[in-house]
Amino acid sequence: MPPRSELEPSPVATSRAEALRELLDELPPELYRQVFAHASWAPSRAESYERLAFLGDVVLSLSVSTYLLPRFEEYGAGRLTKLRAQAVSGAACARVARALEVPERLRAAAPADHQRAVRALLESERVLASICEAVIGACYLAFGLERTAAAVLQAFGPEIERAIAEPFDFKSLLQERLARRSQTVEYRIEAEEGPPHKRRFVVVASAGGRDLGRGEGRSKKAAEQEAALAALERLEREDERDQGTPD
Structure with missing residues (x-):
């Protein structure tokens, strides 16, 4: 897991996430609850955020791929894959999650007897990244691809630019x-x-x-x-x- 400072979003990233944050706030109550339902306290595993994260991962990948393809016409599939992998990495999703106020929202959604567990969950980059993907999956179900993809690209814009400027050494x-x-x-x-x-x-x-x-x-x-x-x-x-x- 990267140092906490690497997970913190910049003020620009926080501002860029505003459209996705607004979609999150507009979610129907049942979808919103599921986004912040960890398997340890959800009524059933199917009602936790896991299934939404599965869907959101696909929507995120499609949104970023659709953006990258015409912008980098000279890139082959391998280079595009690496660029996308960095832009939607666990660390990237965790930073966007923080810009979406996921830690505060998860604490508010968790039952009182799970607050200690929440503190441990929020130390996990994987948890933050999964909830970020769940947000995207829920927004897709509620608002469709066009509106969700536009908000996703805005939120992940700094991550895409970071990937272009500072490519990973895999x-x-x-x-x-x-x-x-x-x-x-x-x-x-x-x-x-x-x-x-x-x-x-x-x-x-x-x-x-x-x-x-x-x-x-x-x-x-x-x-x-x-x-x-x-x-x-x-x-x-x-x-x-x-x-x-x-x-």
């Missing part, structure tokens, strides 16, 4: 994640294809005795970055499967 991110498991990543060249002037490399990232991700690129470094991104996405899916919940 190899470093993967190594940091694996270090928490006392593992190290290794990269091996699986194939070299094409003539010398148009060579393409296929690289596999592995750790703990298993292959985690595969990437292709015009250089070894580019292929390693793609393999690291694929590995990060796999680890994320495995974490969600093992926990049985997005938080």
Whole structure:
């Protein structure tokens, strides 16, 4: 989890989130309650924010992808994927969640006997990110894609610009994640294809005795970055499967 200072939204980000915050305030009461219902106190798991977060993740990805595609006509699919992944990362969603006043809203929505648990939940980037996605999913159900996507793009504008100006090093991110498991990543060249002037490399990232991700690129470094991104996405899916919940 990034330091708290990295999760805090800037004044500009808070201002940009105003349209999405207004949609959140306009939600029907039942949807609003579900957005801030953690599985530990919701009447049933299906009535917690998890299903809304599942939907919101798709809406967020579609909204950002639709924005990026015409803006960066020279980018290939791999580069667009990396840019989108950074713009909608857990840390990015957590910052938007804070701009939406999610911590304060979650405290207000939680039952009195769960307030201590709420303090722990709010320390989790994953929880903040999941509720941010739940907000987006609920707004989509209530107001449709066009209105929701416009508010989402405004709220995530600073995150998109951050991703453009300061692109992630996915190899470093993967190594940091694996270090928490006392593992190290290794990269091996699986194939070299094409003539010398148009060579393409296929690289596999592995750790703990298993292959985690595969990437292709015009250089070894580019292929390693793609393999690291694929590995990060796999680890994320495995974490969600093992926990049985997005938080």
